[in-house]
Amino acid sequence: MANLSTKYMGLNLKNPIVIGSSGLTNNLANLIEMEKNGAAAVVIKSIFEEQISLETEKLMKDKDNEKIKDFSASFGNYENASDSEYYEAYSYILNHAKDQTLNDYLKFIADAKKAVNIPIISSINCVSAYNWHYFARKIEEAGADALEINLYILPSNLARSAEENEQVYFDVVEAIKKVVSIPVSLKLGFYFSSLGQSIIKLSKTGVDGLVLFNRPYTPDIDIDKFEFNAGNITSHNYDYAQSMRWVGILSGRLDCDIAAATGIHDETAVIKQLLAGANVVQITSTLYENGYEQIKKIVDGLENWMKSKNFNSIDEFRGKMSQKNIENPAAYERVQFMKLYSKIE
Numbered sequence: 001m002a003n004l005s006t007k008y009m010g011l012n013l014k015n016p017i018v019i020g021s022s023g024l025t026n027n028l029a030n031l032i033e034m035e036k037n038g039a040a041a042v043v044i045k046s047i048f049e050e051q052i053s054l055e056t057e058k059l060m061k062d063k064d065n066e067k068i069k070d071f072s073a074s075f076g077n078y079e080n081a082s083d084s085e086y087y088e089a090y091s092y093i094l095n096h097a098k099d100q101t102l103n104d105y106l107k108f109i110a111d112a113k114k115a116v117n118i119p120i121i122s123s124i125n126c127v128s129a130y131n132w133h134y135f136a137r138k139i140e141e142a143g144a145d146a147l148e149i150n151l152y153i154l155p156s157n158l159a160r161s162a163e164e165n166e167q168v169y170f171d172v173v174e175a176i177k178k179v180v181s182i183p184v185s186l187k188l189g190f191y192f193s194s195l196g197q198s199i200i201k202l203s204k205t206g207v208d209g210l211v212l213f214n215r216p217y218t219p220d221i222d223i224d225k226f227e228f229n230a231g232n233i234t235s236h237n238y239d240y241a242q243s244m245r246w247v248g249i250l251s252g253r254l255d256c257d258i259a260a261a262t263g264i265h266d267e268t269a270v271i272k273q274l275l276a277g278a279n280v281v282q283i284t285s286t287l288y289e290n291g292y293e294q295i296k297k298i299v300d301g302l303e304n305w306m307k308s309k310n311f312n313s314i315d316e317f318r319g320k321m322s323q324k325n326i327e328n329p330a331a332y333e334r335v336q337f338m339k340l341y342s343k344i345e
């Protein structure tokens with residue numbers, strides 16, 4: 001029998017299939033099904049700072065809210081308060097709202113730990129350095145096995161330089177690594193002025209894993225209604241190639257593990273990512289499309305392929321096709337279709 005076990009950020013995994021963060025990982029029954037079908041670890045749904053801010057705003061508007069009444073009793077009517085009083089009121093309510101949402105999230109981590117035996121990776125998506133500290137510590141205390149930072153800066157603010165945008169990633173990792181001892185991964189998008197170099201630098205920050213790459217929400221235009229709508233929510237099975245290229249280029253050059261993500265829908269894509277050098281893969285869209293049985297299909301498919309090639313362990317072939325290990329490293333860098341074009345009429 002082939003041994004599919006592997007390590008990711010120091011976590012011992014029974015195979016390299018990690019379930020990516022999504023609405024599917026926000027529910028205990030789903031986590032149990034994922035484990036039953038062979039998932040090696042799960043990244044639970046991100047807690048979003050926007051979500052917390054929205055709840056805070058709602059709370060602020062809710063004049064009948066007990067906490068606001070409590071606050072008014074002790075500090076007077078916050079609407080007529082001086083700036084400093086208002087500030088105190090605001091931070092009081094803000095912290096209360098934060099705790100409410102966070103407590104639900106923390107309870108979910110603790111419940112998930114009880115419901116399944118596989119590692120539970122928490123996920124946070126924030127935009128402010130202060131909150132990252134706060135959330136990270138609480139998540140560790142709740143029992144998460146690792147923490148994934150979901151940070152995606154769309155460089156759409158035309159007044160901000162590449163350096164300013166990119167510095168945020170370093171600041172956030174530094175802030176979080178300072179306060180937690182569980183492994184920390186950083187899930188990235190493609191938007192860096194010099195992608196390869198930035199990723200190499202990020203791998204040297206002490207981060208334990210890099211998830212390459214997240215797939216952002218992209219708006220689309222309805223040409224009849226002249227409205228915006230959500231673009232494709234799920235990825236296509238050919239979208240793995242972009243991630244595979246960078247996994248292949250960076251494998252063996254980073255000071256941390258790599259989780260390949262986006263467009264990995266079947267065992268073939270998993271095998272390609274492992275050959276390119278990934279430590280694990282994350283899958284999401286394929287579960288929306290094919291159900292949890294797809295996990296078992298992928299794990300069985302990987303094992304059968306290993307047997308057919310006489311590989312006894314993942315380490316025997318991981319990175320075999322990375323840029324460092326192939327005779328023609330340019331294979332990963334070709335971006336023009338010159339040869340292909342000349343053959344296509």
Ligand SMILES: Cc1cc2nc3c(=O)[nH]c(=O)nc-3n(C[C@H](O)[C@H](O)[C@H](O)COP(=O)(O)O)c2cc1C
Nearest residue numbers: 020021022023046150214215235262263283284285
């Ligand atoms: C419906 C849906 C919800 C998602 N929610 C999150 C999330 O909360 N946090 C996160 O880091 N990624 C989230 N993602 C992104 C996935 O984790 C994954 O990175 C992305 O879908 C690309 O992988 P895939 O091609 O296997 O789907 C979500 C994806 C989908 C489709």
